[in-house]
Amino acid sequence: PHPRPGKEPTPRPALGPFAPELLRKRYLRRDVSGDVAETAEEMFSRVARTVARAEGRFGGDASAMAARFRDLMAGGLFLPNSPTLMNAGLSLGQLSACFVLPVEDSMDGIFGALKEMAKIHQSGGGTGFSFSRLRPKGDPVRATGGVASGPVSFMEVFDAATEVIKQGGRRRGANMAVLRADHPDILDFVRAKERAGRLQNFNLSVGITDDQMRRARSGRKLDLINPRTGQVAEKIEAAGLLQEVAASAWRRGDPGVLFLDRINDAHPLPGTIEATNPCGEQPLLPYESCNLGSVNLSRFAGRGEVDWDGLEGTARLAIRFLDDVLEVNRFPLRRIREETLKSRKIGLGVMGFAEMLIELGISYASKEAVGMAEEAMKFIAAAARDESRLLGEERGSFPLLEESSLDWDAMRNATVTTIAPTGSISLIAGTSPGIEPLFGLSYSRDLLGEEMVAMNPLFERMAKDRGLGDGLIRTVAAQGTLDGAEGVPDDLKELFVTAMEVAPAQHVKIQAAFQRFTDNGVSKTVNLPPEATVENVLNIFALAYDLGCKGITVYRYGSRDQLLHLGEGGR
Ligand code: UDP
Incomplete structure (x- = not known):
């Protein structure tokens, strides 16, 4: 099935406000004199065409699939990891992160x-x-x-x-x-x-x-x-x-x-x-590589409902895309090609989880959020597995299937799910990164050496809908959170909870909920306020272990140079 957008999510463009700048500086193809030589639309077409060439090898219709892949990316529903966007169809051709x-x-x-x-x-x-x-x-x-x-x-x-x-x-x-x-x-x-x-x-x-x-x-x-x-x-x-x-x-x-x-x-x-790999979400054997991609969950929730059919179609098409990437990838070393093609690991994950919750009226800090994390990932993982099984029947299974502990007759990929940080691609898609809560309702961020300031679009819309005054919006813009702001209804405070206001244990519970249905690892940073203690960190390690996480990373606000600052001027 062709993916379709969610039921009336917050209307906004397919790409984020910082996408044009980011794409121009880092992603778009350049000519010999170093000038940008394509538009964002052309970039998505280039990537789609290159990846869909794999379809031709298996007797499929490459140009029809290219059109579907392009719509998937240009519509902001799914994006592959950055090297695929940067290198597909160009001389380098190396597509894995x-x-x-x-x-x-x-x-x-x-x-x-x-x-x-x-x-x-x-x-x-x-x-x-x-x-x-x-x-x-x-x-x-x-x-x-x-x-x-x-x-x-x-x-x-x-x-x-x-x-x-x-x-x-x-x-x-x-x-x-x-x-x-x-x-x-x-x-x-x-x-x-x-x-x-x-x-x-x-x-x-x-x-x-x-x-x-x-x-x-x-x-x-x-x-x-x-x-x-x-x-x-x-x-x-x-x-x-x-x-x-x-x-x-x-x-x-x-x-x-x-x-x-x-x-x-x-x-x-x-x-x-x-x-x-560097951010911890992808355990690999020596010389293995893995290519990742992420579904934009915020696009599949609107008016309190999840568009499950749309999500399934997108997850299935994304798995096909990632398996095609393995076919057309130019591996940097022969050894890496050999090891990677034995297991054919791919990693489909998500971005925009926090914004999905907001669209559903669920606070990241609630039990329901943990439930939704499990439900969404279980659903995506099942679609991903099944699609890989179908690809296995169609194209042949990964060579090590017989020697693996997987109990399937056919399976194209040894692993199918990974939750990446989506540090760059979530900016392109204009949503919250990975499974992280909103960092701030407004925040400033260093983007390629320039300071950018942003207000969360969902908060802006809600503030308007609920008639919150300009004074309040100015407070939020300055401090980045609703903390201590007067005249804000409790439900809004709960819905727009930010990373450091979420209890550390809740961060870990969300990570663990995703991990339960993820083959590889889950990228997550437990954000701690400056006043957190070493004891708090030890407790987080212990909880992560008890809840079945594969690893854990903490970050105490201000403990080193950082890209993100709360509010317009930093905390
Ligand atoms: N990565 C890298 N350099 C970077 C950022 C990421 O090599 O500056 C690799 C690393 O393996 C990381 C993976 O890309 O774990 C995925 O990171 P992320 O999801 O943030 O990448 P994006 O696709 O959003 O650029």
Whole structure:
């Protein structure tokens, strides 16, 4: 079925107010002299045509499908991850956002990975690494008779290379570094970003196993193990380590935590996952890549109702789109092509969840919001799975299906769902990012070096409908929230609750609700007010673990340079 728009959602253009500027600066095709050489409409046609070529290979009607893909994107119903928009049909042709590279404990291993990273960043992709196999600082190096400098020192090299490459590209290369909690250098790693400006191109995640979580809870010790020798180097308090992680996260927003056993228990393929992509939502095996795309939920809710038929049609078409991307993608390395096409992982997710809730009259801070998160994602996941099954019957299953734990006769993709941050594509679509609550009713944001100020369009409409005065609107514009504003009905205050007003536990419950129906991971930041404590952070880690999340990231307002500020002038 062809997707159709929701039942009378807030009338607004298909693209957001900042889309023209963002597209012109970063996405639109340029000619040899560097001038913009296409419109947004032409960009969507270029992407649609390129991706739909895959249909021709399977005997389908490529031009008819191209028209449907174009409408899907130009209508603001679904967008693929940025590299697909930027590179489809152009010489680069690399369409994926997410990669994981292995780092072996040798000079060739480390600098080979560095070279591979450079190629991926040039093409607009982000890379994740586990540094857990590297021998610790001070460990002997046979070839030189010297001592090793440890994982963190090599991360600095990757960071410096990223910094240099990003000057040339349209998209900043981003990295994830994972270190297992039992690596002897774990404390160096946890504190690695405390010095301002260090490892700016890295997000950090501590990989924790179930056993290590249990040790932290029961006050037991943890063996730190030298990965080169397999021998215990030291014993530390597991709870003390978690406390250190929480304290660093409280101070700087890094590191996050990855629950490694969760990730591997849910993973349907042979092999062990040690790392994720830069923002944490996509666990991958070494050399795997994944392309993501997101349905704009705000387009499928209006007047208190969800347009389930429209949502199903869009989710199905989006899965077809993402599988077609795998067909036409130009992979940056042969090895990546081989590994990726064995499992054919794709990741359909959502953006605009907060605005969907507002259209439905549901507060993000309520139990109903958790219910809607589950209902919407369960629905999308079922449509996505079924479409992948149909594609498997039509085009053949992914090669590792037999060896996987999936119990299906046909299945085109080992995974079909991932919730991405949608940092850029939600701006293009003009909706709230991913599954995050509204950051502010008005906020200022650094966009490509320029300060932009925005008032949420749903709030503007509601304020007009309910006859709220100019004075109140000025207050909201200045401070970004309804906090303390006089004369505002309670229901509006609840409906327009913002990120820091939502209790931390509720953030985690929403993340967990989406995770229950998502094959891969869920990108979510638990936004904390400045006055939050380290204890609060520890409790968030514990709740995320108990509720089945695959990882967790917190961010305390003002704890480091940030893109977003509440209100017109910042808080
Ligand atoms: N990413 C990247 N550089 C960036 C932003 C994102 O490499 O500056 C990669 C990274 O793997 C991240 C993924 O793209 O996890 C998805 O991010 P997001 O959804 O914000 O990207 P968008 O498609 O909105 O640009």
